[in-house]
Amino acid sequence: DAGITQSPRHKVTETGTPVTLRCHQTENHRYMYWYRQDPGHGLRLIHYSYGVKDTDKGEVSDGYSVSRSKTEDFLLTLESATSSQTSVYFCAIRERAGELFFGEGSRLTVL
């Protein structure tokens, strides 16, 4: 499982509330990613990190922010959750040859 854990695994929240999802890795990977998965869209990149305090936007970054203060933790924050952010969120790490390995996913429901 590439040593990736996500928390929480399930969350239900209300529109307008802040939400933070955590990705933790134990193998000192430099690159970490947050994807969202929605029916009919596959997996889409939200944000990624290429080192401590080094992050950049992906293709669907609006409404999301990230932080990486330690190599092992990559946080995804929804400042004010909306119903369109109901999704399954996957964290991933990248191996040196480019392979992506995903965490178990976090299912978020925004009511």
Add this chain to the structure above:
Amino acid sequence: GENVEQHPSTLSVQEGDSAVIKCTYSDSASNYFPWYKQELGKRPQLIIDIRSNVGEKKDQRIAVTLNKTAKHFSLHITETQPEDSAVYFCAAGETGANNLFFGTGTRLTVIP
């Protein structure tokens, strides 16, 4: 950016038959093409990948082919088994780049 299209969206085969899933990509700079299998409620898992310096790669019952000229690549599963039932995703990107672009998935059902 890259655009990956995947077909078919659903595929049903009899156990023991072969299954083929096809993807096309748009960016000629893409040189890395992985395939992921996702069982219901689970994470996507890398099952095979191919890089642009080869045209075909096999791993037991799974093979992937790549046609760089036509910008398409395919996943072939032979002698399908019920445990092959899952959603399969193709992806394309550049080695060392910071994004993989995914297809929309194919739900494969293997009928016993």
